[in-house]
Amino acid sequence: MRKFSMPGFWHRGKFHLSALMMLVPLPFLPNYFSPKPIFAPPEIRRDVSAGPFPITLVTYDESPHWAGNGEWMKEYHVHLRPADIDKVRGVFLRVGKPRNLRAAGALGFGNPYEREAEVAVPAEPAGTEELWVTVEDWSGRIHQTSTPLAGFLGGKR
Amino acid sequence: MSAGKSRTRLWFLWHSWLAMPIWAFLFFICVTGTIAVVSTEITWLVDPSMRASGGGQPLPPGALIAAAEAAAPGGRVESLSWGGSHMAVGAEMALPDGTFTTAWVNPVTGVVQGLSPGTSFRQFIRALHGWLMTYPTGWYLVTALAIPLAGSLVTGLVVYKRFWKSFYQPRIRWRQAPRVMWGDLHRVAGTWSIWFIAVISITSLWFLIYIALFHLGIGLGGGKAPVMVARDQIPVSAARPKTDADAVVAAAMAALPDMRLRYLRLPGTAYDTASVIGSSGQVPLLPDIVRVNPYTSEVIVVEGGLEGASGVELTRTIMRALHTGDFGGLPVKLIWFAFGSLMSLLVFSGMLIWTKRTARATAEAVRGLRTARASSNA
Numbered sequence: 001m002r003k004f005s006m007p008g009f010w011h012r013g014k015f016h017l018s019a020l021m022m023l024v025p026l027p028f029l030p031n032y033f034s035p036k037p038i039f040a041p042p043e044i045r046r047d048v049s050a051g052p053f054p055i056t057l058v059t060y061d062e063s064p065h066w067a068g069n070g071e072w073m074k075e076y077h078v079h080l081r082p083a084d085i086d087k088v089r090g091v092f093l094r095v096g097k098p099r100n101l102r103a104a105g106a107l108g109f110g111n112p113y114e115r116e117a118e119v120a121v122p123a124e125p126a127g128t129e130e131l132w133v134t135v136e137d138w139s140g141r142i143h144q145t146s147t148p149l150a151g152f153l154g155g156k157r
Numbered sequence: 158m159s160a161g162k163s164r165t166r167l168w169f170l171w172h173s174w175l176a177m178p179i180w181a182f183l184f185f186i187c188v189t190g191t192i193a194v195v196s197t198e199i200t201w202l203v204d205p206s207m208r209a210s211g212g213g214q215p216l217p218p219g220a221l222i223a224a225a226e227a228a229a230p231g232g233r234v235e236s237l238s239w240g241g242s243h244m245a246v247g248a249e250m251a252l253p254d255g256t257f258t259t260a261w262v263n264p265v266t267g268v269v270q271g272l273s274p275g276t277s278f279r280q281f282i283r284a285l286h287g288w289l290m291t292y293p294t295g296w297y298l299v300t301a302l303a304i305p306l307a308g309s310l311v312t313g314l315v316v317y318k319r320f321w322k323s324f325y326q327p328r329i330r331w332r333q334a335p336r337v338m339w340g341d342l343h344r345v346a347g348t349w350s351i352w353f354i355a356v357i358s359i360t361s362l363w364f365l366i367y368i369a370l371f372h373l374g375i376g377l378g379g380g381k382a383p384v385m386v387a388r389d390q391i392p393v394s395a396a397r398p399k400t401d402a403d404a405v406v407a408a409a410m411a412a413l414p415d416m417r418l419r420y421l422r423l424p425g426t427a428y429d430t431a432s433v434i435g436s437s438g439q440v441p442l443l444p445d446i447v448r449v450n451p452y453t454s455e456v457i458v459v460e461g462g463l464e465g466a467s468g469v470e471l472t473r474t475i476m477r478a479l480h481t482g483d484f485g486g487l488p489v490k491l492i493w494f495a496f497g498s499l500m501s502l503l504v505f506s507g508m509l510i511w512t513k514r515t516a517r518a519t520a521e522a523v524r525g526l527r528t529a530r531a532s533s534n535a
Contacts, residue, residue: 018179018180019185029290090427107428109425111255112251113231113233113251113252114255136427138393138395
């Protein structure tokens with residue numbers, strides 16, 4: 001004798017429950033179709049000047065991510081003035097002062113108006129580190145500047 | 158019951174239960190994967206700006222780049238992709254607001270037929286199929302399906318005695334009861350898809366292993382240092398010298414005259430090479446990549462082919478090509494689409510058979526057990 005209809009419903013329906021997996025992508029749809037992230041974390045912006053080039057560095061306020069190769073990485077976006085993008089050969093970011101141009105750090109790539117650079121950051125920052133910005137222009141000249149890493153790593157730190 | 162028969166019964170139970178609890182998820186992944194195979198063709202059907210007439214003398218790459226950049230203020234073309242004579246050339250452009258857009262340029266007239274900003278349908282369906290848009294969790298969830306898939310194939314072959322008869326004597330009893338019809342369809346479709354299910358489950362398993370090793374920090378090795386332009390070869394000037402796309406492509410075509418041009422990637426940074434990608438068909442599945450100095454238009458290296466890549470890279474390229482069916486143009490894609498549909502049908506018919514038979518058998522078994530218990534209690 002059937003006392004309660006719930007178990008019957010459960011027996012018939014339980015093997016179709018995996019259809020619920022289709023709901024997983026739903027919350028990500030609007031963000032996916034927007035050219036700019038909608039639910040992006042807040043940004044941290046820093047204005048620096050390397051020689052004649054004013055630069056705005058932007059990063060998301062979120063912790064560095066594990067790169068899988070034993071390093072922690074943080075992504076920074078490099079905004080040059082539009083008039084400067086054809087004068088600049090490359091923008092390099094590195095934690096700590098580079099010893100030479102060969103070790104200038106992560107090279108910004110991608111959209112020239114908003115280059116991205118993946119910078120290796122210390123797992124346990126001491127709080128005194130500096131983020132060095134090295135700009136090489138098309139005449140081969142080097143312009144350098146630095147900004148404290150403290151407050152520019154993002155996340156809870 | 159003989160030992161052999163009960164063993165078969167056990168295999169049959171495995172076959173029945175492997176996919177059933179996850180059938181809807183597996184079905185969803187099969188269907189989205191099938192659509193993903195022909196996603197470019199679907200957008201081509203839907204979006205007239207992607208079409209070209211197919212006749213006439215094609216314009217050189219430089220003219221296509223100039224046309225695309227004129228259509229979006231401040232736009233910078235980063236790559237051109239050729240999809241065949243009846244497809245407009247896709248010019249991927251960086252925009253001043255930090256976003257990207259694709260301009261569809263008619264290869265003969267140079268008219269920009271439309272702009273597709275943001276994510277394309279191809280990328281969307283790929284993200285939906287490959288990782289449920291939640292990387293990396295979704296990637297693991299989807300690729301883990303390789304295990305029940307391979308299990309279903311193996312157990313299916315064990316329980317279906319003389320399955321090879323379905324190759325030369327396919328029998329589908331359309332007019333019989335639905336259970337019989339679905340059962341026949343499941344067996345015939347399954348037999349004809351053996352190779353395809355094997356290909357898909359092995360390549361999916363590879364995607365699972367690949368990402369797991371990556372997250373465990375175990376490098377697969379074999380990665381070569383990227384080809385760069387030496388600093389002393391970069392010209393000194395007041396401003397960025399513009400890459401001569403025509404000369405770059407001409408140099409690459411001179412190096413590999415039989416190559417069918419598919420892709421031109423302009424240097425991403427000042428130290429980067431220009432890359433011309435195509436298929437010369439010398440080694441199936443493997444594209445040819447020609448790295449060209451963007452300042453002198455001299456070929457630096459011809460990559461691709463068997464000797465060009467390391468074992469891991471080769472495996473990666475081959476696994477990807479086999480999984481997507483994107484290695485032999487439209488005919489291969491259509492074969493992959495057909496068998497993808499067949500595989501979706503297999504999952505669906507398996508579920509139908511299960512609910513019609515296994516559920517009843519299980520219910521009967523449980524009822525029998527209860528009756529037995531009730532009578533022993535009495």
